[in-house]
Amino acid sequence: MPDTTIRSEQLAAQQVEYMHLIAEIMEIRKRGEKPLAFIRTYGCQQNVADSEKIKGMLSQSGFDFADSPEDADFILFNTCAVREHAEDRVFGNVGALKNLKRKHPQILIALCGCMMEEEHVANRIYNSFPFVGLVFGTHSLHHFPELLYRALVDGKRVFERGNDDKKIYEGIPVRRDGSFKGWLPIMYGCNNFCTYCIVPYVRGRERSREKAVILSEARQMINDGFKDITLLGQNVNSYGKTLETPVSFAQLIREIDETDGDYWLRFMTSHPKDCSKELIDTIAGSRHISRHLHLPFQSGSDRILKAMNRHYDRQKYLDTVNYAKEHIDNVSLTSDIIVGFPGETYADFKETLSLIREVEFTSLFTFIYSPRKGTPAASYDDPVSAEEKGKWFQELLDVQEEIAAKRCSAMVGQTERVLIESVKEKTGELNARTSGNIIVELDGSADLIGTFQNVTITKARNWILKGALA
Ligand code: 5AD
Ligand code: SF4
Numbered sequence: 001m002p003d004t005t006i007r008s009e010q011l012a013a014q015q016v017e018y019m020h021l022i023a024e025i026m027e028i029r030k031r032g033e034k035p036l037a038f039i040r041t042y043g044c045q046q047n048v049a050d051s052e053k054i055k056g057m058l059s060q061s062g063f064d065f066a067d068s069p070e071d072a073d074f075i076l077f078n079t080c081a082v083r084e085h086a087e088d089r090v091f092g093n094v095g096a097l098k099n100l101k102r103k104h105p106q107i108l109i110a111l112c113g114c115m116m117e118e119e120h121v122a123n124r125i126y127n128s129f130p131f132v133g134l135v136f137g138t139h140s141l142h143h144f145p146e147l148l149y150r151a152l153v154d155g156k157r158v159f160e161r162g163n164d165d166k167k168i169y170e171g172i173p174v175r176r177d178g179s180f181k182g183w184l185p186i187m188y189g190c191n192n193f194c195t196y197c198i199v200p201y202v203r204g205r206e207r208s209r210e211k212a213v214i215l216s217e218a219r220q221m222i223n224d225g226f227k228d229i230t231l232l233g234q235n236v237n238s239y240g241k242t243l244e245t246p247v248s249f250a251q252l253i254r255e256i257d258e259t260d261g262d263y264w265l266r267f268m269t270s271h272p273k274d275c276s277k278e279l280i281d282t283i284a285g286s287r288h289i290s291r292h293l294h295l296p297f298q299s300g301s302d303r304i305l306k307a308m309n310r311h312y313d314r315q316k317y318l319d320t321v322n323y324a325k326e327h328i329d330n331v332s333l334t335s336d337i338i339v340g341f342p343g344e345t346y347a348d349f350k351e352t353l354s355l356i357r358e359v360e361f362t363s364l365f366t367f368i369y370s371p372r373k374g375t376p377a378a379s380y381d382d383p384v385s386a387e388e389k390g391k392w393f394q395e396l397l398d399v400q401e402e403i404a405a406k407r408c409s410a411m412v413g414q415t416e417r418v419l420i421e422s423v424k425e426k427t428g429e430l431n432a433r434t435s436g437n438i439i440v441e442l443d444g445s446a447d448l449i450g451t452f453q454n455v456t457i458t459k460a461r462n463w464i465l466k467g468a469l470a
Pocket of ligand 1: 082083196197198296298337338367368369370371372392
């Protein structure tokens with residue numbers, strides 16, 4: 001077993017003991033029939049997966065879950081630090097809880113996640129939000145029951161952050177939000193240090209879960225009826241490098257793919273610098289891996305890619321994409337893009353536009369650069385005004401809308417296999433998704449949710465498709 005993995009029965013047993021103690025305390029503190037927790041998750045799927053562990057631990061501590069903070073005995077926000085806007089929302093929403101705490105002093109308000117690993121944020125919470133009783137960072141998740149217990153019993157505020165011991169803690173219970181679509185973390189942290197990104201500082205160094213543990217969890221999910229499983233990591237392409245017996249990501253997904261069943265396997269995120277031909281060949285030859293590659297390129301300009309410390313250039317990115325297009329039938333490509341990185345000129349930005357036109361992505365996640373305290377880029381000269389960046393951003397959206405519309409129109413008349421996911425509240429239509437991650441809306445009964453169906457595409461509206469059961 002690699003020395004990064006902690007499967008200490010003792011640690012788990014201790015935490016279970018704390019869960020029992022919490023259940024006893026909550027018997028007295030709860031306002032309703034059962035103690036209720038309200039969890040709000042900001043940010044990426046990694047945070048969603050962490051919240052599912054927290055919910056697992058709370059479930060074992062006797063909690064049920066409330067739909068709004070007003071009803072809850074325990075309120076927790078799992079926060080995101082990736083952009084300033086996400087942080088501002090958290091501060092605003094935490095501030096709004098002040099009156100609730102005044103009305104019900106026995107409730108416990110807590111914050112966790114990436115923002116709490118930033119010292120200046122934790123200090124601000126400590127000094128300006130005295131009604132927050134518990135704060136813990138991403139590195140403290142495995143002993144959340146102990147921290148919650150201390151916050152409930154000691155009557156003192158509990159603040160726990162730092163302590164990146166570079167370990168993986170197995171055996172934490174998970175309470176998944178969905179019954180047919182689920183997340184499966186395969187690794188944690190990141191070693192890449194892209195100059196704009198806070199993630200390596202708040203989630204620590206890259207470490208991979210053992211292959212056998214992942215395989216067994218994936219098989220369990222497939223057995224439990226999950227139809228759409230997404231393997232998660234900041235850079236899945238470097239999965240397994242630090243394991244005692246190194247394993248490639250392609251090898252891992254090949255082995256999961258061998259499991260019989262009717263399911264799709266997805267993964268995110270792939271870093272273009274090490275998205276290998278082996279991986280693309282694996283997708284092409286697989287039975288269950290979705291024909292979708294999320295490959296963030298961030299910028300089309302070599303100069304900016306260098307300044308971002310991305311370790312690939314435009315040509316290498318295009319070579320990878322072209323290989324994927326040649327080998328994966330009907331591959332759907334998506335990407336993340338940052339507009340307005342410090343020092344980016346309009347000429348650089350045009351390179352991004354031309355790359356988008358050349359690749360023709362299905363959809364894009366687009367962001368205006370947001371300086372993150374402690375990252376190298378935060379101290380770079382950034383002469384372009386926010387207004388100017390806003391114009392570039394709009395130009396990017398317009399170009400992508402044109403491309404998405406073109407790609408979607410080309411699908412009209414085709415039959416696609418989709419997974420029916422939910423009912424649209426407004427119209428009563430069903431929301432479904434293709435293997436390439438494109439949304440299709442169609443008429444049908446809610447009984448179909450969680451099933452695969454063949455759908456004929458009848459219409460395309462921007463990047464959303466309309467379809468009918470085939
Ligand atoms: N500013 C803007 N966007 C960022 N991202 C990461 N850090 C920043 C930042 N400081 C974007 C990248 C990444 C996605 C998850 O968030 O595009 O791929
Ligand atoms: Fe951030 Fe780069 Fe790591 Fe992605 S690969 S999490 S952008 S540092």
